[in-house]
Amino acid sequence: MKIAILGSGALGSVIGGVLTEAGSEVYLIRRSAEYVRIMNGEGLTLHEGTHRRNVRVRATTDCSSIGTVDLVIVLVKSYHTKEAIEMARPMIGEHTMVMSLQNGLGNEEMIAEAVGKEHVLVGRTYVGGVMLDPGQVSAGTKGKHTYIGELDGQVTERVKRVADVFNQSGLATTVSDNIMGIMWDKLLINVATGALCGITRLPYGGLYSVPELRNCALSAVAEGIAVAHAAGVELSIQAPKQAWIKAAEGLPDDFKPSMLQSIESGMPTEIDFINGSVVRWGAKWGVPTPVNSVLMACVKGIEYGLGQGRS
Numbered sequence: 001m002k003i004a005i006l007g008s009g010a011l012g013s014v015i016g017g018v019l020t021e022a023g024s025e026v027y028l029i030r031r032s033a034e035y036v037r038i039m040n041g042e043g044l045t046l047h048e049g050t051h052r053r054n055v056r057v058r059a060t061t062d063c064s065s066i067g068t069v070d071l072v073i074v075l076v077k078s079y080h081t082k083e084a085i086e087m088a089r090p091m092i093g094e095h096t097m098v099m100s101l102q103n104g105l106g107n108e109e110m111i112a113e114a115v116g117k118e119h120v121l122v123g124r125t126y127v128g129g130v131m132l133d134p135g136q137v138s139a140g141t142k143g144k145h146t147y148i149g150e151l152d153g154q155v156t157e158r159v160k161r162v163a164d165v166f167n168q169s170g171l172a173t174t175v176s177d178n179i180m181g182i183m184w185d186k187l188l189i190n191v192a193t194g195a196l197c198g199i200t201r202l203p204y205g206g207l208y209s210v211p212e213l214r215n216c217a218l219s220a221v222a223e224g225i226a227v228a229h230a231a232g233v234e235l236s237i238q239a240p241k242q243a244w245i246k247a248a249e250g251l252p253d254d255f256k257p258s259m260l261q262s263i264e265s266g267m268p269t270e271i272d273f274i275n276g277s278v279v280r281w282g283a284k285w286g287v288p289t290p291v292n293s294v295l296m297a298c299v300k301g302i303e304y305g306l307g308q309g310r311s
Contacts, residue, residue, distance in 0.1 A: 001165045002069045004029055004091050006084050007076030008059065010129035014139040015073065015101070015171065017044045017055045022169030027066050028059040029088075036061050038135040046139045047132065068093035071162060073123075074100045074111065077262075078273040081107050085114040092119065097158060099123050099148065103190050103258070104273025105183060105281070108151065121159055122179045123148040124186040127171065143250065145172050149179030181234040188224045188235075188243040190274045192217045194259035195295040198269060198302065201260065205253025217244055219291045224278045230285040259299070266306050271299040 001024045005016040008028035020026045028044075030036055039059035046053055060066065069091045076084040081102070092098065092115055099121035100107045112120045124147050128140030146166060150159055159175050166173035176182050196213055197203065207213055221240035228235055237243050248255075262269045275292040282289035 001025070001071055001161075003027070003071045003073060003165075004063070004066060004069045004088070006063075006072055006074045006088050007080070009075065010131040010137050011101070011125075011127065012073070012075040012129075013044055013131070013137045014046065014127060014129035014141065015075075015125075017046050017057060017137070017139070018141060018169050018171055019165070020055055020057050021053075022165075024165060024169070026058065027069070028057055029061070029063060029066075030059065031061060032134075033061055035059070035134045042135050045136050047137065048139045048141065063088050064090040066091050069096055072096060072098045074098065074102060074107065076102070077268070078102055078104050078107055078270045079268055081110045082114065085111055089115075097121050097162065099162065101125050101146075102273075103186070104270055105187060105277040106273050112151075117151060120151055121148060121162065122151060122183065124179075124182050125171075126186075140250075141171060145174065147174050147176045147179065147182045149176040149182070151179070153177045153179065178234050181236065184224070184228045184233050184235055185237050185243075187274065187277060188221050188228075188237050189247045190257070191224050191278060191292065192221050192240075192243045192247045194257045194269075195220075195271060195275050195299050197257050198259035198263045198271075199295070199298045201263070203253065203260070204248055204251055204255045204257075208248060208253075214244065216291065216295075220275065220278075220295060223282065223287070223289045223292050227278055227282045227285060227287045227289065230287050231281060263299075263302055263306065268303055269299055271296050271303075275299075 003024050004027045005012040006029050008030040016026045016028045036059040043054045044057045098119045101123045126144040130138040163173045163175045218240040221243045259269050275296045278292040279289045
């Protein structure tokens with residue numbers, strides 16, 4: 001399969017590297033010319049546990065040089081989705097699939113608006129990646145599952161083909177006929193820890209040591225569950241504690257979620273697409289979301305203080 005990874009940061013590099021190893025023709029797309037130069041010259045080194053391996057990859061800053069692809073995997077930050085999809089247009093042909101593996105809610109709607117709903121697949125992954133240096137990535141794939149599906153829940157031949165390519169590469173992948181439920185399950189996990197880590201600047205070891213923070217997280221997740229139920233979403237997470245526990249599974253005390261990493265880097269966060277999604281959906285379905293509203297306000301205040309204020 002010819003695949004373009006739109007947004008080849010840590011996670012995009014891990015997925016792209018593994019798919020390349022398995023024989024797919026993969027293009028890693030990233031804005032940084034220096035990163036692209038290093039990747040093309042020295043390859044991508046994946047660090048997994050005590051093992052490391054180098055993969056010869058194709059990296060570029062220019063989508064127009066690639067030609068039409070079978071699959072575009074979208075992994076840019078959510079606030080860059082519209083811009084990135086416009087940039088990706090030269091790669092999208094009549095039968096190209098465009099699949100978001102991003103966090104939060106709302107990306108698929110933006111993609112569908114830009115390229116047409118018929119091109120869109122939905123996915124959520126628990127695969128992990130941490131950028132160590134340009135071309136050097138810590139990969140977490142073992143025991144980490146990916147779920148993909150069609151927007152309407154149908155199990156089509158094209159989505160099964162994508163799952164086959166992922167599974168053959170070692171990325172454990174399941175086709176779901178309840179992808180909206182999967183999306184909300186992942187959202188609730190992000191809601192449990194992301195904003196709180198960003199506000200307190202605590203990695204998981206600290207976050208999970210303060211009972212008051214645990215109680216706040218459980219309240220935020222409870223609001224999310226109530227909103228999902230009101231919207232008729234079928235969840236596998238039924239109790240807030242499940243999201244709280246699952247968020248930390250297999251992760252070290254020094255783990256920092258992307259919200260905290262963004263704040264430490266002085267970059268905008270995806271708060272609008274995570275806790276902000278709970279707030280927006282709550283307003284739509286008449287469910288109060290005071291805890292998520294406060295968390296969103298606090299993160300936006302931090303962004304403003306860092307010079308990343310957005311209306």
